[in-house]
Amino acid sequence: MDIRFQCQPGCTACCEVKGYVYLTEQDLERAAAFAGLTAQEFERKYVYRTRHLLRLRKPRDRNCEFLGAGVCTIHPAKPTQCRVFPFWPEMVEDRREWKRAGKFCPGIGQGPLVQIGTALEKSSEMKKAYPSMY
Ligand code: SF4
Numbered sequence: 001m002d003i004r005f006q007c008q009p010g011c012t013a014c015c016e017v018k019g020y021v022y023l024t025e026q027d028l029e030r031a032a033a034f035a036g037l038t039a040q041e042f043e044r045k046y047v048y049r050t051r052h053l054l055r056l057r058k059p060r061d062r063n064c065e066f067l068g069a070g071v072c073t074i075h076p077a078k079p080t081q082c083r084v085f086p087f088w089p090e091m092v093e094d095r096r097e098w099k100r101a102g103k104f105c106p107g108i109g110q111g112p113l114v115q116i117g118t119a120l121e122k123s124s125e126m127k128k129a130y131p132s133m134y
């Protein structure tokens with residue numbers, strides 16, 4: 001399928017979609033360092049750990065603690081799933097899911113054509129990062 005994508009400045013639509021933000025151990029360390037905290041401090045404050053997964057705790061009033069006004073406040077250290085979006089395996093491998101995401105992501109369908117190999121390479125980052133989900 002033809003894939004075009006260009007993230008739109010000032011957009012945070014994907015951060016507002018209901019769902020959890022999962023982290024790898026490396027994501028946790030990067031975000032903690034960016035926030036000026038130790039990994040333990042960051043985890044205590046912002047992370048919920050299950051047996052197989054880490055995810056950001058959700059504040060009551062929004063989907064993600066780090067969602068500011070039109071910006072991710074930890075952008076340079078955001079978790080893998082945020083960085084790789086919209087090249088998630090379930091979307092790259094299924095035209096219908098890609099189109100569905102295009103309903104809320106204004107960057108889908110914009111910009112230059114993305115080589116399918118590039119898209120698959122990005123999506124494989126998700127599989128490596130969250131093996132229990134794929
Ligand atoms: S919804 Fe799409 S265009 Fe908007 S920030 Fe997310 S990836 Fe970028």
Ligand code: SF4
Pocket residue numbers: 014015021064065066067068071072073074075078079082
């Ligand atoms: S960590 Fe940043 S990019 Fe990811 S959902 Fe939260 S605000 Fe959005």
